[in-house]
Each structure stands twice: as structure tokens, then as C-alpha cells.
Amino acid sequence: MSSLLDANERFVALADAIAARDAHPGDAITSLRETGRAAFAERGLPHTRLEEWRYTNLAPLSGLSLEPPSEDGRIDRSLLESLATPVFACGLAVFINGRPQEALGGLPAGDVSLTSLRDADPGTAGRLVDVKQHPLAALSAATTEDGIVVQIPAGVALEHPVHLVFVSSSPDAPSVSSPRVVIEAGAGSRAVVIQDHVSVAGGHAHFTNAVTEVHAGANSDLQLAVIQREDDADIHASNVAVHQERDSRFASHVITLGGRLVRNDLNVVLAGSGAECTMNGLYLGTGDRLIDNHTLVDHAVPHCTSHELYKGVLADDSRGVFRGRVVVRPDAQKTDATQQNPNLLLSDGTEIDTKPQLEIYADDVKCSHGSAIGRIDEEALFYMRARGIGQRDARALLTRGFAAEILATLPGEALAEALTADFVARMTGGTGA
């Protein structure tokens, strides 16, 4: 435990260093940092004796001597485009190591308002995530340098997605960035937001510790894609908190293709009746990577729907963790909740710990859940080989087919195609099958 205590002290010092070099008393960032620092200083990093962290040991993180993020001047538009294909021209905002780069993005976004967190009212961020419950979100708040507030005005339907690209780079030393995204979807609005995390190859490990807060107004329709495709040395934590008002429709797509250690928390509160929530996830494990998804959907009121499908593909010696909680409160009658976590294991060295968890306190509900663990279908493999397709290609094609159910639901064909290509490249590069 001593290394964890050391790490806690080091991380508090890191937060202080970040705050000291860039202080803006009284703004939204300062209040976020102060709350986060206090919570983190009290509790520190989570350890594996906690139920929520049982299968995920943060030693790879606590062992890093993290520095505040540096500016990386090597990143230009062409590097950006090669890392973050496809890059959409409308509503593009680019962050390098957690700080906005107006020269790279900042193109006219039409009806949507994109504001730096620096310019937002104090209290804009931090309303949906309880930093006392989420230690990494506390650390994220304590070390944040900036963020973005995406406001979709009431009644506006955006024609193009809002594309937020987060590039991380640690050329000189391991470093941290803690971007904050706040999405406010006005009543009756419709939008797609893509949060794409990429990293510059080479250099040292980077720890991206992102927090996203989504306020889905009444009857709004919002799709959020969180794409994690950093280098295999990088560590990624993501905490997405969603508050849905009545009749709102929210869909998340969490696609994890890269990173050495990835922990995702997705918490959705269905706070208004008639709200609908779709949670799709796809994670690809190669090498000795660990990917952990913890989701919680809270049916707080009647007549809400949630559908969750997380699919895992694990190769080599990788590990996956899935814990999906569905809570149906006593008043939440007529709830319709489904949850599925199928996993495809491509080798004997893999491990998946999956735990669906329904907590139902109402009596007139429709809920189902299940996990499955399987291997490549040998009969399908032979069928493909009998058609001249080589063993390796056939396995790749079958695995791609397994993932397609999630990739095909991504908003926009260009995004689905780019991520399918990325998925296949990483999978075939990783398995050596």
C-alpha cells in the first residue's frame, strides 16, 4: 500500500503544480479543482478491496511519475487528420493535452455554441459527478486545465456532428491531461457529439482522465460517441455522467480500441418519465491490456426504457471487466430495461470478469440481462475456408462480424467505416493469428 500512498501524495502535488502555473481565481475551473482536490486528498486512488475496483488494479497508474502536460508543437493539421480520421469540418474543436487549440479546430459550428470552460459560469461543471464516489473523477477535477461546454439551443437540430478531438502527447515525461466536457442539450434539440481520444506515437505514457457531463433536456435527442484509440502505453479513465429529463432520448457509443489500462464509468439517471437510453459499447483487448467498463443506469421514475449492449473482443493475454448495474426505484413502474454483455475470446490467455446486476424495487417492470463468453465458431471458420478465405482472414472477418453489431450503430457512415478499419487493423496486428 505504501506505493499507493506515495502516489496519492504525488498526485496531490501534481494538482497543486497545475493549479499554481495557471491560476484564475473565481472561474469555473478553479472551483472544480478545489472540490476535486479536497475529495482526492481525503480518499486517494481506489484500491482493489473496493467492490467497484475489485478486478482493476491501478498499479500501472500509481507507478507513473506524472508531470503536468506540456505543449507539443509538433502537432499540425495533417498529423491530426491522420490520427483522428475522419475529422469533420463542422463543429470541430481540438484539444492537445487538455487545452483547446483554436488554430487546429475552432471552425464555425453553426447553431451550436462551443465555449471554453474558462469562460463559463462557475458551477457549470461538476454538477453531475459526485467526486466523493468517483476517486478518478476527483483527480480529474483537481488536475483539469480546461474543458469545453457544448450548448445545443432548444429546438435546434444540428445537421453535422460536433467533433471533439483530444490529442495526447508525452514527449518528455509521463504526463496527465484531464479534459472536461459539458454537454447541454436544450429541450427538443437533436445532436451528435463525438469525443475522440487519440495520441501521438512514441514518447512516454500519457494518462487521460476525462469527465463528461450530459444534461439531456426534455424531448432532446442526443448521441454521444466516446472513442478511445490511444497508444498501447497510455492509460485512460473516462467518467460519463448523464441526466435525462422527460421524453429525452440518449444513446452512448463507447468504443475502446487502444490504451494499456482503460477504465470507463458511465452513469445515467433517467430522471423524467418517457426517457429512453441506449448504451452501446465495444472493447478490443490485445497484448496485456485491461479494459474495464462500469455502467449504471438509474430508473428513477416510471415509463423509462434502457437498452444496453456491450460487446468485448479479447485476444492474446488481455483482460476485460464489465459490471453493469440497472437500478429500478420503487416508483419506476413500467420500466423496460435490457442488458447484454457478449464476449468473444480469441485466445486461451484472456480473461473476462462480467457481472450484470439488476436491482429492482418496483413490481411492474420488464427487465432482462445476460452475459455470454464464446470463441470463434469453428463451423463458420471452416465454411469460410471452404470458400478459399485463409484462416487468418476468416478469423478477422468473423471477429469483425461480431463487432459489426456495435460499429454499425455509430452515428454516420464515415465514422463507422473509419472505426471498423481501425478495429480490424488493431485486431489483426495484435493477435498474430
Added chain:
Amino acid sequence: MGDTLLEIQNLHARAGDAQILNGIDLTIRPGEVHAIMGPNGSGKSTLAGVLSGRPGYTVTDGSVRFEEKNLLELEAEERAREGIFLAFQYPVEIPGVTNNYFLKASVNAIREHRGEESLDAIDFLSMAKEKMAIVEMPKDLMARSVNEGFSGGEKKRNEVLQMLLLEPKLAILDETDSGLDIDALRVVASGVNALRDENRSMLVITHYQRLLDYIVPDYVHVLAEGRIQRSGGKELAHELEAKGYGWLGLDEGASA
């Protein structure tokens, strides 16, 4: 019809631990259609499996030559690329992979082996359309996952479509007729017949004589207890139909 395309000599094989084939001899020359009939458990599907390279079978004796090659040394995909096609008795469903994508990958794998250029999506589609018309395949089946939710007849038509696209030298039809109504059978058979020519050979495995009214064989062999018990012309199939396998001193459901 001078050369030999496939030559099976004294073939013995096990499926798992069970000895199924007990010395098969069969020679197929280019352009010939051979039918293999036999009761359940006679070894028909094992023969198809051994020839196509399906995992799970062990050849314990004998040899199989395909053109100049030792077929048994080739992987399943290599056999397909050399020109052997197995129409599956139970075509496999592949969720998430569209029929179009699968067929294109398959055609291109084989074209590449033959030293031909890969087809792009547009060229492939125009080629596929022509073949789809032959088997009366609805267009929307190309955009759906391979065989997923297809009816029995649609699955078998999809098999024949693949065969038409891949233009094999030897097509092995493993009980392609089973489970088909007469209309579907007619469509499937006309697809198979569209491919018949003086160079292409077929091995038609069936439990029923009915199929052979539509795909008329040059030779009929009766397989039982892992051996060819009798060979003859197409009239042998009719005799079998009329008299049953008991006529040859064989049980209707001889055990494996």
C-alpha cells in the same frame, strides 16, 4: 474425358474415433457427374468432409489425388483455391458479415490464387447479379448477414450462387436436396446444370433419387458401410428407388 481430375484409392478414414470409410476407390474425369447414394450412416458426409478438408477427420490409409496434387496435404482453403467446392448440407449463418462482403472476399481469394485481378465492388456486383438471376435469388439477400434468417431454400440457393461465382473444377454437393420442396429443388438443380460443361466435374451426394431426375449423373455409386458396394449408370438410381437399399442386401439405416 481422357485425364483424371480426382482419383481416390483405398481411402480409409475416421470421424473422431469411429472408423467410417473402409476403402473407397473412385475416379472422376473432367466433365463427369458422379452421384453417390447410400443409407444414413454409410459414410457419404464423411467422404465429402475428407475431400473438402473439414477438421475432425483422420485419413488412416489410402490416397486422394486432385489433378497432380496430393489433396490430403492441402488445407481446406487451398483445396477451394485449387478448384474444389463443397456445397454444405447445413450452410452456416455468419452474423455481422454481409453476404455481399463474404462472396466478394471469397471470389477475390480465389481470383488472387489464379493470378487474376481482384474485383472491385462494382465489378463484383454486376457479376453477382447475373448469377443471382440464375438461382432466382432476391436482391436483398446480398445485403443481409450470410445465411442469417434465410429459409432452407434460400440457404441452398446461396450455396449454388457461390458455386456459380467460384466456377470450381469439382463441385461436391452434400445432400443439397435435403429439406427442399420441389420448386426450390428445380431452381437449385437448374443452377447446378448451368455450370455443367465438358471440363467441370461433380460429385452429387444424396439420400434420394429425386435430385437425380434434375441433375442427371453419368455414374451412380452406392455407398454402404464405408465402401462403394455397386456402381452403374443413372438407371441404378431408379432401381434403388424402386427396390430400396435392401435390394443390395443393405439395411435401410445401416449403422456407422
